[in-house]
Amino acid sequence: MRAYVAYVGQRFLILLATIILAMTIVFLLPRLVPGDPMGAIMAKLSSVGAGRGNEALIRDYMERFGLNKPVWQQYIDYLVQLAQGNLGYSIANFPAKVSDLIFTALPWTVGLLLVTTVLSWLIGSVLGAVVGWRESKSVTIRAVVVLALVAYTTPYYILAILLLFAFAFLVPIFPLAGAYEVGTKPEFTFAFTVDVLRHAALPAMSIILVSLGWWFLSMRSLMISIKGEDYILWAEAKGLFPRRILWRYGFRNALLPQATGLALSLGYLVGGALVTEVIFGYPGIGWLIFSSIKGLDYPVIQGSVMLIIISVALVNFAMDLIYPFIDPRIRQAQTG
Numbered sequence: 001m002r003a004y005v006a007y008v009g010q011r012f013l014i015l016l017a018t019i020i021l022a023m024t025i026v027f028l029l030p031r032l033v034p035g036d037p038m039g040a041i042m043a044k045l046s047s048v049g050a051g052r053g054n055e056a057l058i059r060d061y062m063e064r065f066g067l068n069k070p071v072w073q074q075y076i077d078y079l080v081q082l083a084q085g086n087l088g089y090s091i092a093n094f095p096a097k098v099s100d101l102i103f104t105a106l107p108w109t110v111g112l113l114l115v116t117t118v119l120s121w122l123i124g125s126v127l128g129a130v131v132g133w134r135e136s137k138s139v140t141i142r143a144v145v146v147l148a149l150v151a152y153t154t155p156y157y158i159l160a161i162l163l164l165f166a167f168a169f170l171v172p173i174f175p176l177a178g179a180y181e182v183g184t185k186p187e188f189t190f191a192f193t194v195d196v197l198r199h200a201a202l203p204a205m206s207i208i209l210v211s212l213g214w215w216f217l218s219m220r221s222l223m224i225s226i227k228g229e230d231y232i233l234w235a236e237a238k239g240l241f242p243r244r245i246l247w248r249y250g251f252r253n254a255l256l257p258q259a260t261g262l263a264l265s266l267g268y269l270v271g272g273a274l275v276t277e278v279i280f281g282y283p284g285i286g287w288l289i290f291s292s293i294k295g296l297d298y299p300v301i302q303g304s305v306m307l308i309i310i311s312v313a314l315v316n317f318a319m320d321l322i323y324p325f326i327d328p329r330i331r332q333a334q335t336g
Contacts, residue, residue: 008321011317014317015316015317018313019309019310019313022306022309022313023078023082023306026301026302026306026309027074027075027078027302030293030296030298031071031298033296064094065088065089065091065298065299078302087099087102087302087303090292090297090299090300091295091296091298091299091300092295092297092300093300098303098304101288101300102285102288102300102303102304102307104283105283105284105285105287105288106284106285108282108284109277109284109285112200112203112204112282112284113207114266115204116207116208117207117262117265117266120207120208120211120212120215121211121215121258121261121265123212123215123216124211124212124213124214124215124218124219125215125216125219125255127144127219128215128218128220128222129219129220129223129246129250129254130246131145131216131220131223132219132220132221132222132223133223133227133246144216145220147213148212148213148216148217149217150213151209151212151213152210152213152217153213156207156210156275156276157275157276157279159206159210160202160203160276160279160280161279163202163206164176164202164280168202174198174201174202175198175199176281177280177282178199178280178281178282179199179200179283180195180196180199199282202280203276203277203280203282206276207276211265215258215261218257218258218261219254222257222258223250223251223254226250226253226254227250229253232249235248260319263315263319266315274286274287274290277290278290285307285308288300288304289301292304
Protein backbone atom coordinates (compact mmCIF):
# COMPACT_ATOMS: atom_id res chain seq x y z
CA MET A 1 0.00 0.00 0.00
CA ARG A 2 2.84 2.38 0.90
CA ALA A 3 4.47 1.69 -2.45
CA TYR A 4 1.22 2.51 -4.27
CA VAL A 5 0.90 5.81 -2.37
CA ALA A 6 4.45 6.72 -3.45
CA TYR A 7 3.54 5.75 -7.00
CA VAL A 8 0.46 8.02 -6.88
CA GLY A 9 2.58 10.86 -5.51
CA GLN A 10 5.07 10.54 -8.35
CA ARG A 11 2.32 10.55 -10.94
CA PHE A 12 0.68 13.58 -9.32
CA LEU A 13 3.94 15.54 -9.43
CA ILE A 14 4.28 14.67 -13.12
CA LEU A 15 0.69 15.85 -13.68
CA LEU A 16 1.38 19.12 -11.85
CA ALA A 17 4.61 19.77 -13.78
CA THR A 18 2.85 19.02 -17.07
CA ILE A 19 0.06 21.50 -16.36
CA ILE A 20 2.46 24.27 -15.23
CA LEU A 21 4.65 23.80 -18.32
CA ALA A 22 1.57 23.75 -20.55
CA MET A 23 0.23 26.96 -18.95
CA THR A 24 3.52 28.71 -19.72
CA ILE A 25 3.67 27.49 -23.32
CA VAL A 26 0.02 28.40 -23.95
CA PHE A 27 0.71 31.90 -22.64
CA LEU A 28 3.84 32.46 -24.73
CA LEU A 29 2.93 30.90 -28.08
CA PRO A 30 0.12 33.31 -29.11
CA ARG A 31 2.39 36.25 -28.28
CA LEU A 32 5.09 34.91 -30.60
CA VAL A 33 2.73 35.02 -33.56
CA PRO A 34 3.18 38.12 -35.76
CA GLY A 35 0.54 40.74 -35.09
CA ASP A 36 -1.51 41.63 -32.03
CA PRO A 37 -5.18 41.63 -30.98
CA MET A 38 -5.50 45.39 -31.42
CA GLY A 39 -4.28 45.10 -35.00
CA ALA A 40 -6.94 42.48 -35.66
CA ILE A 41 -9.62 44.75 -34.16
CA MET A 42 -8.44 47.71 -36.25
CA ALA A 43 -8.53 45.56 -39.40
CA LYS A 44 -12.10 44.55 -38.57
CA LEU A 45 -13.11 48.17 -38.01
CA SER A 46 -11.38 49.24 -41.24
CA SER A 47 -13.34 46.63 -43.18
CA VAL A 48 -16.57 48.46 -42.25
CA GLY A 49 -15.10 51.93 -42.79
CA ALA A 50 -14.52 52.76 -39.13
CA GLY A 51 -10.78 52.33 -38.89
CA ARG A 52 -9.88 55.95 -38.03
CA GLY A 53 -10.22 57.94 -34.82
CA ASN A 54 -10.21 54.90 -32.57
CA GLU A 55 -7.00 55.63 -30.68
CA ALA A 56 -8.88 56.11 -27.40
CA LEU A 57 -10.68 52.79 -27.89
CA ILE A 58 -7.39 50.98 -28.53
CA ARG A 59 -5.82 52.52 -25.43
CA ASP A 60 -8.81 51.48 -23.35
CA TYR A 61 -8.59 47.92 -24.67
CA MET A 62 -4.84 47.77 -24.04
CA GLU A 63 -5.33 48.90 -20.45
CA ARG A 64 -8.36 46.71 -19.78
CA PHE A 65 -6.62 43.53 -20.96
CA GLY A 66 -3.20 44.44 -19.56
CA LEU A 67 -1.55 44.45 -22.98
CA ASN A 68 0.30 47.65 -22.13
CA LYS A 69 2.23 45.85 -19.38
CA PRO A 70 5.52 43.96 -19.79
CA VAL A 71 5.14 40.32 -20.79
CA TRP A 72 6.37 39.06 -17.41
CA GLN A 73 3.69 41.12 -15.64
CA GLN A 74 1.04 39.80 -18.03
CA TYR A 75 2.22 36.26 -17.20
CA ILE A 76 1.86 36.84 -13.46
CA ASP A 77 -1.63 38.33 -13.95
CA TYR A 78 -2.51 35.31 -16.09
CA LEU A 79 -1.41 32.87 -13.37
CA VAL A 80 -3.31 34.82 -10.68
CA GLN A 81 -6.48 34.75 -12.77
CA LEU A 82 -6.14 31.02 -13.42
CA ALA A 83 -5.62 30.36 -9.71
CA GLN A 84 -8.91 32.17 -9.09
CA GLY A 85 -10.65 30.13 -11.78
CA ASN A 86 -11.09 33.24 -13.92
CA LEU A 87 -10.40 32.82 -17.64
CA GLY A 88 -11.02 36.49 -18.34
CA TYR A 89 -12.92 38.20 -21.15
CA SER A 90 -12.70 37.72 -24.88
CA ILE A 91 -10.91 40.55 -26.67
CA ALA A 92 -12.65 40.03 -30.02
CA ASN A 93 -16.10 39.46 -28.48
CA PHE A 94 -15.94 41.77 -25.47
CA PRO A 95 -17.78 41.79 -23.04
CA ALA A 96 -18.32 38.03 -23.50
CA LYS A 97 -16.53 35.90 -20.91
CA VAL A 98 -14.12 33.21 -22.11
CA SER A 99 -15.82 30.64 -19.89
CA ASP A 100 -19.22 31.43 -21.45
CA LEU A 101 -17.83 31.01 -24.98
CA ILE A 102 -16.21 27.70 -24.04
CA PHE A 103 -19.28 26.29 -22.33
CA THR A 104 -21.44 27.31 -25.29
CA ALA A 105 -19.18 25.45 -27.74
CA LEU A 106 -18.32 22.47 -25.52
CA PRO A 107 -21.64 20.55 -25.71
CA TRP A 108 -21.51 20.50 -29.53
CA THR A 109 -17.99 19.11 -29.57
CA VAL A 110 -18.54 16.55 -26.81
CA GLY A 111 -21.84 15.42 -28.31
CA LEU A 112 -20.30 14.90 -31.73
CA LEU A 113 -17.00 13.31 -30.70
CA LEU A 114 -18.30 11.16 -27.83
CA VAL A 115 -20.73 9.34 -30.11
CA THR A 116 -18.31 9.01 -33.03
CA THR A 117 -15.38 7.88 -30.86
CA VAL A 118 -17.33 5.21 -28.98
CA LEU A 119 -19.07 3.93 -32.13
CA SER A 120 -15.88 3.69 -34.16
CA TRP A 121 -14.08 2.01 -31.24
CA LEU A 122 -16.79 -0.61 -30.74
CA ILE A 123 -17.25 -1.44 -34.42
CA GLY A 124 -13.53 -1.36 -35.22
CA SER A 125 -12.54 -3.48 -32.21
CA VAL A 126 -15.15 -6.18 -32.83
CA LEU A 127 -14.48 -6.39 -36.57
CA GLY A 128 -10.72 -6.33 -36.04
CA ALA A 129 -10.94 -9.14 -33.46
CA VAL A 130 -12.97 -11.37 -35.78
CA VAL A 131 -10.79 -10.75 -38.84
CA GLY A 132 -7.53 -11.08 -36.89
CA TRP A 133 -8.65 -14.32 -35.24
CA ARG A 134 -9.70 -16.00 -38.46
CA GLU A 135 -6.75 -14.76 -40.57
CA SER A 136 -8.70 -15.88 -43.59
CA LYS A 137 -7.36 -15.33 -47.07
CA SER A 138 -10.82 -14.85 -48.54
CA VAL A 139 -11.42 -12.01 -50.97
CA THR A 140 -13.98 -10.40 -48.66
CA ILE A 141 -11.62 -10.15 -45.67
CA ARG A 142 -8.77 -8.92 -47.87
CA ALA A 143 -11.08 -6.24 -49.23
CA VAL A 144 -12.08 -5.22 -45.70
CA VAL A 145 -8.42 -4.89 -44.69
CA VAL A 146 -7.63 -2.81 -47.78
CA LEU A 147 -10.62 -0.53 -47.13
CA ALA A 148 -9.50 -0.08 -43.52
CA LEU A 149 -5.99 0.84 -44.68
CA VAL A 150 -7.39 3.35 -47.17
CA ALA A 151 -9.67 4.88 -44.52
CA TYR A 152 -6.87 5.10 -41.95
CA THR A 153 -4.36 6.69 -44.33
CA THR A 154 -6.84 9.18 -45.76
CA PRO A 155 -6.62 12.58 -44.01
CA TYR A 156 -9.98 13.15 -42.35
CA TYR A 157 -10.26 16.67 -43.78
CA ILE A 158 -9.97 15.26 -47.32
CA LEU A 159 -12.70 12.76 -46.54
CA ALA A 160 -14.78 15.54 -45.00
CA ILE A 161 -14.50 17.65 -48.16
CA LEU A 162 -15.41 14.66 -50.36
CA LEU A 163 -18.46 13.87 -48.22
CA LEU A 164 -19.50 17.51 -48.23
CA PHE A 165 -19.18 17.73 -52.01
CA ALA A 166 -21.04 14.44 -52.61
CA PHE A 167 -23.88 14.60 -50.09
CA ALA A 168 -24.40 18.31 -49.51
CA PHE A 169 -23.65 19.74 -52.96
CA LEU A 170 -24.10 17.14 -55.72
CA VAL A 171 -26.85 15.25 -53.93
CA PRO A 172 -28.12 17.69 -51.28
CA ILE A 173 -29.22 15.15 -48.67
CA PHE A 174 -27.51 16.90 -45.76
CA PRO A 175 -26.93 20.60 -44.94
CA LEU A 176 -23.71 22.32 -45.99
CA ALA A 177 -22.75 23.82 -42.63
CA GLY A 178 -23.79 24.68 -39.10
CA ALA A 179 -25.25 22.69 -36.23
CA TYR A 180 -28.89 23.58 -36.98
CA GLU A 181 -30.87 25.75 -39.36
CA VAL A 182 -30.19 29.48 -39.16
CA GLY A 183 -32.95 31.24 -37.27
CA THR A 184 -33.99 28.11 -35.38
CA LYS A 185 -34.23 28.43 -31.62
CA PRO A 186 -32.47 25.58 -29.76
CA GLU A 187 -35.02 23.59 -27.77
CA PHE A 188 -35.70 20.02 -26.68
CA THR A 189 -38.18 19.06 -29.39
CA PHE A 190 -38.31 16.21 -31.87
CA ALA A 191 -38.04 18.55 -34.87
CA PHE A 192 -34.97 20.33 -33.47
CA THR A 193 -33.32 16.99 -32.58
CA VAL A 194 -33.79 15.74 -36.14
CA ASP A 195 -32.37 19.02 -37.46
CA VAL A 196 -29.28 18.67 -35.22
CA LEU A 197 -28.76 15.04 -36.29
CA ARG A 198 -28.97 15.99 -39.99
CA HIS A 199 -26.34 18.70 -39.53
CA ALA A 200 -24.08 16.36 -37.51
CA ALA A 201 -24.35 13.43 -39.95
CA LEU A 202 -21.53 14.41 -42.35
CA PRO A 203 -19.03 15.56 -39.68
CA ALA A 204 -19.74 12.35 -37.74
CA MET A 205 -19.37 10.18 -40.83
CA SER A 206 -15.98 11.70 -41.71
CA ILE A 207 -14.64 11.10 -38.19
CA ILE A 208 -16.05 7.57 -37.86
CA LEU A 209 -14.75 6.31 -41.20
CA VAL A 210 -11.18 7.45 -40.51
CA SER A 211 -10.96 6.38 -36.86
CA LEU A 212 -12.74 3.09 -37.59
CA GLY A 213 -9.84 2.08 -39.83
CA TRP A 214 -7.33 2.65 -37.02
CA TRP A 215 -9.30 0.70 -34.39
CA PHE A 216 -9.86 -2.15 -36.84
CA LEU A 217 -6.19 -2.45 -37.84
CA SER A 218 -4.86 -2.16 -34.29
CA MET A 219 -7.22 -4.82 -32.91
CA ARG A 220 -6.49 -7.12 -35.86
CA SER A 221 -2.75 -6.83 -35.18
CA LEU A 222 -3.25 -7.51 -31.48
CA MET A 223 -5.37 -10.60 -32.14
CA ILE A 224 -2.82 -12.00 -34.59
CA SER A 225 0.01 -11.44 -32.09
CA ILE A 226 -1.70 -13.20 -29.16
CA LYS A 227 -2.86 -16.27 -31.08
CA GLY A 228 0.39 -18.04 -30.23
CA GLU A 229 0.31 -17.18 -26.50
CA ASP A 230 0.41 -20.03 -24.00
CA TYR A 231 -3.01 -19.32 -22.53
CA ILE A 232 -4.58 -19.53 -26.01
CA LEU A 233 -2.85 -22.84 -26.73
CA TRP A 234 -3.92 -24.09 -23.29
CA ALA A 235 -7.55 -23.15 -23.99
CA GLU A 236 -7.41 -24.95 -27.34
CA ALA A 237 -5.88 -28.02 -25.67
CA LYS A 238 -8.80 -28.07 -23.22
CA GLY A 239 -11.12 -28.43 -26.19
CA LEU A 240 -12.99 -25.14 -25.68
CA PHE A 241 -15.14 -23.87 -28.50
CA PRO A 242 -13.27 -21.50 -30.85
CA ARG A 243 -15.89 -18.79 -30.28
CA ARG A 244 -15.37 -19.01 -26.50
CA ILE A 245 -11.59 -18.84 -26.90
CA LEU A 246 -11.96 -15.82 -29.18
CA TRP A 247 -14.15 -13.72 -26.86
CA ARG A 248 -13.21 -15.06 -23.43
CA TYR A 249 -9.44 -15.27 -23.85
CA GLY A 250 -8.33 -13.52 -27.03
CA PHE A 251 -10.60 -10.48 -27.14
CA ARG A 252 -10.44 -9.75 -23.41
CA ASN A 253 -6.63 -9.75 -23.33
CA ALA A 254 -6.31 -7.68 -26.50
CA LEU A 255 -8.79 -5.16 -25.15
CA LEU A 256 -6.43 -3.52 -22.64
CA PRO A 257 -4.35 -1.58 -25.23
CA GLN A 258 -7.56 -0.71 -27.06
CA ALA A 259 -9.09 0.57 -23.81
CA THR A 260 -6.01 2.73 -23.28
CA GLY A 261 -6.41 4.21 -26.74
CA LEU A 262 -10.11 4.84 -26.09
CA ALA A 263 -9.34 6.60 -22.80
CA LEU A 264 -6.79 8.86 -24.48
CA SER A 265 -9.23 9.58 -27.30
CA LEU A 266 -11.90 10.55 -24.77
CA GLY A 267 -9.37 12.89 -23.19
CA TYR A 268 -9.13 14.71 -26.50
CA LEU A 269 -12.90 15.10 -26.78
CA VAL A 270 -12.93 18.67 -25.54
CA GLY A 271 -10.33 19.60 -28.16
CA GLY A 272 -12.72 18.96 -30.97
CA ALA A 273 -11.89 17.96 -34.51
CA LEU A 274 -10.63 21.40 -35.48
CA VAL A 275 -10.38 20.99 -39.25
CA THR A 276 -13.65 19.04 -39.46
CA GLU A 277 -15.47 21.71 -37.46
CA VAL A 278 -14.00 24.44 -39.65
CA ILE A 279 -14.95 22.64 -42.88
CA PHE A 280 -18.53 22.07 -41.75
CA GLY A 281 -18.87 25.34 -39.83
CA TYR A 282 -19.70 23.30 -36.74
CA PRO A 283 -19.81 25.55 -33.63
CA GLY A 284 -17.61 23.44 -31.34
CA ILE A 285 -14.35 24.01 -29.50
CA GLY A 286 -12.34 23.47 -32.69
CA TRP A 287 -14.22 26.27 -34.43
CA LEU A 288 -13.80 28.50 -31.36
CA ILE A 289 -10.02 27.95 -31.34
CA PHE A 290 -9.80 28.61 -35.07
CA SER A 291 -11.76 31.88 -34.75
CA SER A 292 -9.72 33.03 -31.75
CA ILE A 293 -6.42 32.31 -33.53
CA LYS A 294 -7.56 34.35 -36.55
CA GLY A 295 -8.40 37.27 -34.26
CA LEU A 296 -5.39 36.74 -31.97
CA ASP A 297 -7.83 36.59 -29.07
CA TYR A 298 -5.29 35.67 -26.38
CA PRO A 299 -7.71 34.91 -23.51
CA VAL A 300 -9.87 32.59 -25.63
CA ILE A 301 -6.83 30.79 -27.06
CA GLN A 302 -5.38 30.34 -23.56
CA GLY A 303 -8.64 29.20 -21.99
CA SER A 304 -9.70 26.72 -24.68
CA VAL A 305 -6.24 25.18 -25.18
CA MET A 306 -5.70 24.88 -21.42
CA LEU A 307 -9.01 23.04 -21.18
CA ILE A 308 -7.76 20.50 -23.73
CA ILE A 309 -4.38 20.07 -22.05
CA ILE A 310 -5.84 19.63 -18.57
CA SER A 311 -8.43 17.12 -19.76
CA VAL A 312 -5.78 15.01 -21.53
CA ALA A 313 -3.42 15.22 -18.54
CA LEU A 314 -6.19 14.17 -16.13
CA VAL A 315 -7.16 11.21 -18.30
CA ASN A 316 -3.54 10.06 -18.42
CA PHE A 317 -3.27 10.48 -14.65
CA ALA A 318 -6.46 8.47 -14.09
CA MET A 319 -5.25 5.70 -16.38
CA ASP A 320 -1.92 5.57 -14.51
CA LEU A 321 -3.82 5.07 -11.26
CA ILE A 322 -6.15 2.41 -12.68
CA TYR A 323 -3.57 0.37 -14.58
CA PRO A 324 -2.03 -1.37 -11.55
CA PHE A 325 -5.46 -2.77 -10.68
CA ILE A 326 -6.15 -3.93 -14.23
CA ASP A 327 -2.83 -5.59 -15.02
CA PRO A 328 -0.92 -7.35 -12.20
CA ARG A 329 2.31 -7.08 -14.21
CA ILE A 330 2.10 -3.30 -14.10
CA ARG A 331 1.26 -3.38 -10.40
CA GLN A 332 4.32 -5.49 -9.67
CA ALA A 333 6.63 -3.32 -11.78
CA GLN A 334 5.37 0.07 -10.60
CA THR A 335 4.46 -0.51 -6.96
CA GLY A 336 7.01 -3.16 -6.02
